[in-house]
Amino acid sequence: MTIRKGLQAFPRTEYLRRLAAVKAEMARREVDALVVTDGSNITYLTGYTAKSPNDPKGLVVSIHKQEPTFILRKMDVPAALHQTFIERDKVVGYPEALVGNSGMNGYDALIDFLFEVGLANRGVGLELGAMSALSAEKFKLRLPQATIVDCTSAVTWIRMVKSDLEIFVMKEAAAITDAGIMRAAEVIRPGLREADAIAEVLATLVRGANGKSGTMIETPYLCSSPRTGTSHITWSEDVFHQGSQINLEVGGVRHGYTAPISRTFSIGRPSDRLRRVHEAELAGLEAALGMVHAGCTCSDVAEAIHRTIEKLGVKKESRCGYPVGIDWVERTASIREGDMTALAPNMTFHLHLGNWMIDEEFGYVISETFRVTESGVEVLTCAPRKLFELN
């Protein structure tokens, strides 16, 4: 029996629109074939969200063909047929003998395909910032007649401006994010372990909101006193106590897209220091949101933040945000002074006023995911923008 297509998150026309933008960029860079190996870019161009990061897989976008060809491990072909808009004859499985070998691997099958379709002696774009050095070496050795062009982030920059359909999905993700934050506010109390709070939050992030489940999990970050100065760590077995501060950052996921936010919680009355930092950071966040509109730069937004928080006695060293979508962190622009990227309608950012370097054992977080509009800004998340005081 053959497998049927699953429910698609986006219509075929949406993928063809994305591919047309990619092909325009390929023409500009003079490549006939773009080999897309970054997992998020594959999701963007196909709808594939299955996860097997160890196995080489790649999408070959030819400037001469409407649809790309997806080359992946034979075992993963049914999932690709089920999840993506791509037709059966454009999904090619490579044999299991190429899995887990240190010499030949799935990229050899992809290179064979380039020869078969006459693309091996043309301009070939590779994502050299996402592909391992050994894999890139294989392409260079086996494609001596090709002109290899570094196309790192080429697709990622195209992803930066979302379609209305993508915004719709990101709002679904944002509603799940909000539910996760509100669940944390409900369950955090003295005596509970950090892990038990996260168990409740994760279950909420999967059950979802408004009848729409979370379709994947992004690891939440949670740290509580005396660890609030640490970034990027997860929960521990420690229990909360009266006076604990908790920093939490979560992102619901719909069809690969996330819309993260972070909030800070205090069990009982927050310290004066925490309250002062919160007020400054909140003012900075709102100054940033007040600045955002089509045509202003990332730097303008960052300057609004620094001006505001420094007046209130707080300095922030780390950048103030980054584009978000299929990746929690899209690697393109940064909201920071000196980044002259101009904002355009339907760009989406995670505006992050997280401040971990106040003191080694004291940090604070607040952030929002927003969309740029013609005249201003739309914040996608709705959780109260406050320091949560729990009793």
Add this chain to the structure above:
Amino acid sequence: MTIRKGLQAFPRTEYLRRLAAVKAEMARREVDALVVTDGSNITYLTGYTAKSPNDPKGLVVSIHKQEPTFILRKMDVPAALHQTFIERDKVVGYPEALVGNSGMNGYDALIDFLFEVGLANRGVGLELGAMSALSAEKFKLRLPQATIVDCTSAVTWIRMVKSDLEIFVMKEAAAITDAGIMRAAEVIRPGLREADAIAEVLATLVRGANGKSGTMIETPYLCSSPRTGTSHITWSEDVFHQGSQINLEVGGVRHGYTAPISRTFSIGRPSDRLRRVHEAELAGLEAALGMVHAGCTCSDVAEAIHRTIEKLGVKKESRCGYPVGIDWVERTASIREGDMTALAPNMTFHLHLGNWMIDEEFGYVISETFRVTESGVEVLTCAPRKLFELN
């Protein structure tokens, strides 16, 4: 205020033992400095489990020094001080100006460090299979006097034989895995969404077992009829119904280590086809476990499986397992015919009888995580080794 060390999963002596093994391998490969950038290898050598995969970070192991130096984003220094055995003067933060740039980045700070300590003109090992082509190019350009040696998987092979302390932690992870499987058996019923089952399983994987919480989440794989032929996909919003088959693969995590297993569930009486496949695969799994002992090869184990299941009318194309530990899939040996890697005591494998290629819309899974002993095998997981029939 400075941050204190957190509770360490392993004593300092354990890390020094691991580092000694790495240095012996470095001597064999004639490198004075090994730059460890693979996240799992960093966890192995330091205890660091925080997650910021976008930001360059690296551990410099010098053959001349007892302790390595950990170079990472300044924001992440408190987490490194808190989580790892490494002393303060060996944790070096690079400035935020190097974050999110396409030109200079954190690896420039790491290369500067190699110059400072006199290692820039020596043998320098890089993990070229894990490092991006652009990053490797940076090292080559900036270190013209160094002899760059590819050390891909050098540390991963050392990780393959676990210490008794690591086995202890993997058993804690295995107990959490079992709890996840048993929770699925409790909650799966007609009318429930796949997502709702996963919400319960994930919450269990975080709450943990025997008072020990899960310390991280590995994404579980769940697919149900008519999608059981798909691999590596996650849950959907579809509801289970009478007659549904469900394939589930989960791994609890303790201090970075996982011990995954998979089981197949049937709501109501399984079809004859499912029952026949289960019986063959179970026999194959048990034949494999009966074969395992120190000194036999991966190939011997695979042959026992194929001999057994083929007699019962089932063929399996994909490999039958791989080493497991800090990674769900350690990229070294494979349990497959022709892999002559000899098993040694305290190697741990995920023995996987998953069979996704029976039919595009019919697959089956069963697997165990085991430890090789001198005379045989110890299975780390305890969930009933059966086709779960749910009513």
